[in-house]
Structures are given as C-alpha cells and as structure tokens.
Amino acid sequence: MTSGDLTRRRFIAAASAGSLAAAASGTIPAYGDVVKKAGQLAILGGDPVRKNKPWPQWPYWDDSMTDTLVKTAKSRIWCRIQSASGTVPTFEKEYARMMGARFCVATGAGTQALHTCVEALGIGPGDEVITSPYTDPGTIQGILSARALPVLADLDVESYQLDPADVEKKITENTRAIMPVHMMGQPCDMDSIMAIAKKHNLRVIEDACQAHLAEHRGRKLGTIGDVGCFSFQSSKTIACGEGGGIIGNDEELMDKCYTVHNHGTSRRGRTEVIGPKYRMNEFEAAVLLGQLPGAIERWRRRNENAAYLTKRLKDIPGLTPQKLYPGTDSGSFYLYTMSYHKEQFDGVSRATFLKALNAEGISLSEYIPQGLHKEPWIDQIVKSKSYQKMYAAERLRQFSEQRACPKCDQVCEEMVMLWASGPLLAPQEEVADIADAIEKVWENRARLKQV
Ligand SMILES: Cc1ncc(COP(=O)(O)O)c(C=O)c1O
Incomplete structure (x- = not known):
C-alpha cells in the first residue's frame, strides 16, 4: 500500500x-x-x-549559532588575518573535515570562490573554460573576471547537467578547464567529465555552489576535480547570507587560492600575484560554524x-x-x-x-527563465575592445555564432x-x-x- x-x-x-x-x-x-x-x-x-x-x-537558525556569533563579537577578532585560530580559520578546518578534503579557503561568495580558482590555476586572457548555460550568473562571472572566455556546452535534458558529449565538441586548442555545475545539488556525469579532462589534459573546477555534502561514488562533490567551490548565500543548504568556500587536496594549489583571495598576498606575507580581496568575514564564519553540527x-x-x-x-x-x-x-x-x-x-x-x-x-x-546563452553578455564581450585584443576575431565570431543551446531551452x-x-x-x-x-x-x- x-x-x-x-x-x-x-x-x-x-x-x-x-x-x-x-x-x-x-x-x-x-x-x-x-x-x-x-x-x-x-x-x-x-x-x-x-x-x-x-x-x-529558512535560513536555518538555532541557539548554537547565536552562541558562536556572540563569542566572535566579544573576541574582538573580526578579521581572519588577526588570528590563525579565529572563526574563519576554524570554520575552514571544520568544513574541510566534514567534506573529506585536506584544505578549505573561505571567501565572501561562491562567485568569488570560482574566480579565485580560475586565477589560481593561471587561467586568463586567451584561455577558454567550458561550462553550463543553465546556472547562476556567478558561474560565468568567475571566468569573465579573469578575462577568460566561458564557452557554453549544452545539457542533458533529463538531468539538467552538462552533456559530456557536447563538452568534448566544444574543446579548442585554448581550452584550459571544464567547470561542471552540479545543478540542484546533484552530481553531474562526473565519470565522463573526468575522463574527458584526463584525455585532453584539462583542469576541473567543480561548481558545487548548490551541492553541499552531496556524494558521488563515495566522494563528496567538490573533491573530485582539482578544486570545488561552494556558495553559502541565504538560500543554500548551509548558509550565512553571503559567503563562499573552496575545497581541495592539492596543497600548492590551495595555497595559491589563499594568496589570490588575499589581495595577492601569501601566507608568507609577500604580495606575489594578481588577486582581489575576497576574504570571508568572521561573523559570516560564526553563523556557518554554529550550524555545522x-x-x-x-x-x-x-x-x-x-x-x-x-x-x-x-x-x-x-x-x-x-x-x-x-x-x-x-x-x-x-x-x-x-x-x-x-x-x-x-x-x-x-x-x-x-x-x-x-x-x-x-x-x-x-x-531559471532562460539560459545564459540568451543573456546580453555574449554580444557585450564580442564587441568589447579588451576581448578583441585578447581573442582572435575569427574565434569571437565563432563563439558568438555557436551560442545556441536548444536542450537548455527545453529544460x-x-x-x-x-x-x-x-x-x-x-x-x-x-x-x-x-x-x-x-x-x-x-x-x-x-x-x-x-x-
Ligand atoms: C550553481 C551556482 N554557481 C554559482 C553561484 C554563485 O554563488 P554566490 O551567489 O554565493 O556568489 C550560485 C549561487 O546561487 C549557484 O547556484
């Protein structure tokens, strides 16, 4: 019955x-x-x-979150660089542990996490990253902020995720990475995506902004590619209003992520690379830390x-x-x-x-009312002086003409x-x-x- x-x-x-x-x-x-x-x-x-x-x-709230928030306020450690054992570094340790990753770098948003990873992987002008048209604008902004080209592949209409066959078709000599987006918090076809990345020697930045704690073949999403990015924006299943995080196991790459997100300044105190200031605020980390249990x-x-x-x-x-x-x-x-x-x-x-x-x-x-392939940014960058300097005219023409994603329209x-x-x-x-x-x-x- x-x-x-x-x-x-x-x-x-x-x-x-x-x-x-x-x-x-x-x-x-x-x-x-x-x-x-x-x-x-x-x-x-x-x-x-x-x-x-x-x-x-929603968002979720309980007394233990009030406690961590008040404790953080009273500690007067309100910025992550004031103490190595402050609320942000403690949250990073706890989140990495919960996700089965060696390292975590907390940021101010999922978009910031994605941009930090693109920069840390050395992806920039002239490079291409393949991703989904069916996602939050933050996904492509993480690529555009590095002045790289977000190339959109079409979807599998039943899973709403990137279609690996179309991803492979979109690879060019300038492709450097794939950014699969785990839509609705469910895993993409990671078996196929990782196989394609290996075959073409591409990096994988998982957009796991919706996918906290989800698992594929015994591994948490975000730990399968080179790095995984999360959003802690209000609607997400772990939330603090606005917030983000990167997880990964490669110590050197995660150290680079720290440097990039810390206005280019490393843990050694040297200003080494181009980097925005994307540090998570201690109060955001307090709200997150209190809800992890x-x-x-x-x-x-x-x-x-x-x-x-x-x-x-x-x-x-x-x-x-x-x-x-x-x-x-x-x-x-x-x-x-x-x-x-x-x-x-x-x-x-x-x-x-x-x-x-x-x-x-x-x-x-x-x-999502319509995919990102139908938003005005494509025409804007194709016409922009900076993209015209960084990409061949023929590539921008192709990019503009090959924007159709009919499966995404159906979804x-x-x-x-x-x-x-x-x-x-x-x-x-x-x-x-x-x-x-x-x-x-x-x-x-x-x-x-x-x-
Ligand atoms: C799939 C996806 N990627 C990226 C983002 C961007 O995250 P944030 O809003 O924290 O910048 C979101 C947020 O909704 C998202 O759902």
Missing part, C-alpha cells in the same frame, strides 16, 4: 465519520457531496490540501524526504523527477526539481499547473521546482502534502481547461 493510498483512506475515513454525524443531525448533504467538495481543486473553490501550515523556516542530520533528512517524494510521484506520467547518474550516492536537495510534460497533462500549461498547485498551498515554481521551458532547503526538513507526513496536492491536480487536470 502506498502512502498515497493511506492519505486517501484517511480522508475517506474522515469524510465518512463526518457524514454519519451529519446524517444523524440531518444538517449536512450526503457522503458523495462531501467527497466531491473536498476533492475539488482549490483554484476552483475547493479546500486546499495545505492550509496555513508554514514549512520549516546539525548539517549532516539535515542533509540526511532532505535525502530521505526527496526519496519519498520521488517514490510517490513516479507514477504521475506528466512529471519526471531529475535524472540522477550512476554513482550518485546522495544530493544536497537544495532544490527538488522535475520536468513538466504538458501533453501528458491534457495540454494544461505549466503556468496553469503551477497556479493550481499554489492554490493547494504548495509553492512549486519555474526556475527552461519544462522545469518545475521546489525550494527544498526548508520544506524537505519537514516530517514526512507534511512532505506528503506536496505529493497529495500534485496527485489531486493530476486527477483533476481535465477541469483545469476552464481556468
């Missing part, structure tokens, strides 16, 4: 009890009418599946609830949860995502489906998603509301034609 059956059974039992009482008093219509009213879509005047029940609040438990709970949702939704033909690659042990479940197939919902548009679900008290939404059109950081921490009976609401909308899809 599925939990869906259980939910319906619970409802029918409640409705029956109600009808009996009503029949005795002679005040309420027959049982069939009660079922019909409660089963009616909320968007058409029925009762919503979930009413006035907030999800666990429960982070693994919360990640487990999200994974359990996500597996439950996937099981409940697997028989709804018009919705396909994100495809996971072989070797995926777990995700971060920053977002819980699915593709919506309108034709299997009797032609009901995605917008109407989402409206109907929102009326049921379940806020699913679209995600943007089909995506429906839940901001999962908070909701997937709820008890399973509440997560069931999401599946119940989707089932209800699916069962009543024909009625949505009148909306």
Whole structure:
C-alpha cells in the first residue's frame, strides 16, 4: 500500500465519520457531496490540501549559532588575518573535515570562490573554460573576471547537467578547464567529465555552489576535480547570507587560492600575484560554524524526504523527477526539481499547473527563465575592445555564432521546482502534502481547461 493510498483512506475515513454525524443531525448533504467538495481543486473553490501550515523556516537558525556569533563579537577578532585560530580559520578546518578534503579557503561568495580558482590555476586572457548555460550568473562571472572566455556546452535534458558529449565538441586548442555545475545539488556525469579532462589534459573546477555534502561514488562533490567551490548565500543548504568556500587536496594549489583571495598576498606575507580581496568575514564564519553540527542530520533528512517524494510521484506520467547518474550516492536537495510534460497533462500549461498547485498551498515554481546563452553578455564581450585584443576575431565570431543551446531551452521551458532547503526538513507526513496536492491536480487536470 502506498502512502498515497493511506492519505486517501484517511480522508475517506474522515469524510465518512463526518457524514454519519451529519446524517444523524440531518444538517449536512450526503457522503458523495462531501467527497466531491473536498476533492475539488482549490483554484476552483475547493479546500486546499495545505492550509496555513508554514514549512520549516529558512535560513536555518538555532541557539548554537547565536552562541558562536556572540563569542566572535566579544573576541574582538573580526578579521581572519588577526588570528590563525579565529572563526574563519576554524570554520575552514571544520568544513574541510566534514567534506573529506585536506584544505578549505573561505571567501565572501561562491562567485568569488570560482574566480579565485580560475586565477589560481593561471587561467586568463586567451584561455577558454567550458561550462553550463543553465546556472547562476556567478558561474560565468568567475571566468569573465579573469578575462577568460566561458564557452557554453549544452545539457542533458533529463538531468539538467552538462552533456559530456557536447563538452568534448566544444574543446579548442585554448581550452584550459571544464567547470561542471552540479545543478540542484546533484552530481553531474562526473565519470565522463573526468575522463574527458584526463584525455585532453584539462583542469576541473567543480561548481558545487548548490551541492553541499552531496556524494558521488563515495566522494563528496567538490573533491573530485582539482578544486570545488561552494556558495553559502541565504538560500543554500548551509548558509550565512553571503559567503563562499573552496575545497581541495592539492596543497600548492590551495595555497595559491589563499594568496589570490588575499589581495595577492601569501601566507608568507609577500604580495606575489594578481588577486582581489575576497576574504570571508568572521561573523559570516560564526553563523556557518554554529550550524555545522546539525548539517549532516539535515542533509540526511532532505535525502530521505526527496526519496519519498520521488517514490510517490513516479507514477504521475506528466512529471519526471531529475535524472540522477550512476554513482550518485546522495544530493544536497537544495532544490527538488522535475520536468513538466504538458501533453501528458491534457495540454494544461505549466503556468496553469503551477497556479493550481499554489492554490493547494504548495509553492512549486519555474526556475531559471532562460539560459545564459540568451543573456546580453555574449554580444557585450564580442564587441568589447579588451576581448578583441585578447581573442582572435575569427574565434569571437565563432563563439558568438555557436551560442545556441536548444536542450537548455527545453529544460527552461519544462522545469518545475521546489525550494527544498526548508520544506524537505519537514516530517514526512507534511512532505506528503506536496505529493497529495500534485496527485489531486493530476486527477483533476481535465477541469483545469476552464481556468
Ligand atoms: C550553481 C551556482 N554557481 C554559482 C553561484 C554563485 O554563488 P554566490 O551567489 O554565493 O556568489 C550560485 C549561487 O546561487 C549557484 O547556484
């Protein structure tokens, strides 16, 4: 028996009890009418599946975070370079340990972490980095800030991740690195990406900004490539408002990351290379340090609830949860995502489906409206004097002409998603509301034609 059956059974039992009482008093219509009213879509005047029940609040906060924040304030060590055992260096040690990496360098944002890695790997003008069009703008800005060229490869429509075959097609003699983006906090096809990198002698910078604690073949994301970058921006599963971090095992490279992020000044106190000032603030580190003890438990709970949702939704033909690659042990479940197939919902548009679900008290939404290949930056850099000096005219022409990513366009059109950081921490009976609401909308899809 599925939990869906259980939910319906619970409802029918409640409705029956109600009808009996009503029949005795002679005040309420027959049982069939009660079922019909409660089963009616909320968007058409029925009762919503979930009413006035907030999800666990996000960003997460607890007393131990207040304690670390107050302790940091009172210590008067407010900047990481004041003490080697201050809050930022302590957080770096703890985060590296939790992620199974030897080193961590904390930064002010995920974008800063990505840019630091690009610089530290010596990638700059004339060089190319292959990445995804379906991501936060911070991914490409990490490359553009080094005046390198972000070359976009298309996606696998089922996983929303970079398609390794298209990555390989986009390699040129100037390609220096691949930046796979673990979208929604799930692993990319890392087996294929690492094989391509090895074959073409490329570096791998993992954009794991959404992928805290997720695992592929027993390794945490961020530790598979040369370096891995994280964001701790408010919505992420480990968050401090704005923040970022780099993890890695190569001591020399991680030392270089430290130097770059510290306005080019090394741990030896010499100003050695070009570098912005991207140091994490001690108060951000305090908020992060205080939440690490429960982070693994919360990640487990999200994974359990996500597996439950996937099981409940697997028989709804018009919705396909994100495809996971072989070797995926777990995700971060920053977002819980699915593709919506309108034709299997009797032609009901995605917008109407989402409206109907929102009326049921379940806020699913679209995600990235269009890929980065459709944003104005490509024309801007192709026309810019600096890029014209750094790249051959023929390369910029090709780059501009070969920007189409039709699979990414399809993903943007089909995506429906839940901001999962908070909701997937709820008890399973509440997560069931999401599946119940989707089932209800699916069962009543024909009625949505009148909306
Ligand atoms: C995949 C991805 N890459 C990069 C970033 C940039 O991180 P930040 O916002 O911390 O700069 C984000 C943030 O949303 C992201 O989701």
